[in-house]
Amino acid sequence: MSPDVLLLGLLVGGVNFLFRYLPLRIRTVQSRPARRGVTAVLLDTIGIASICALLVVSCMPDIMADDRRLLPTLVGFAVLGVSFWKTRSIITPTLLSALAYGIAWKLLTDV
Structure with missing residues (x-):
């Protein structure tokens, strides 16, 4: 297995874990009582975690091939x-x- 694939898998897995874990931790630190349970918070964060994981997986090959894609x-x-x-x-x-x-990519490639 290529070290790049292993590194990418660890990065995506770590970020996905943090997107699921941190909202639960942040919710318990708040001073006011939460009306929603832990399960509701967990289910709410699955959407954003999956979008970010897909974004990382789909962008990493492009970023590794062309450094100009990192900032966008x-x-x-x-x-x-x-x-x-x-x-x-x-x-x-x-x-x-x-x-x-798209706007950031367009602005950076026109410069």
């Missing part, structure tokens, strides 16, 4: 995270992050 990918991740945090929906952040990636 990071812009896409940032927009995905912030818009999901604001909306708590998966549809709008997915579309916004794809749009942000």
Whole structure:
């Protein structure tokens, strides 16, 4: 097995784990009581975790082949995270992050 494949698998697995684990930890630290249970929080985070895992898996070969794709990918991740945090929906952040990636790629390739 190639070390790149192993590293990519560990990276995706670690990020996926953190996307599932951290919301549960953050929810327990809050001072006000939560109305939703742990299962509801876990199920809510599965969508964003799967989108981020797919984004990492699909972008890594492109980033390794062309370094110029790193910054647009990071812009896409940032927009995905912030818009999901604001909306708590998966549809709008997915579309916004794809749009942000496309705009960032276009702006960087025209320079």
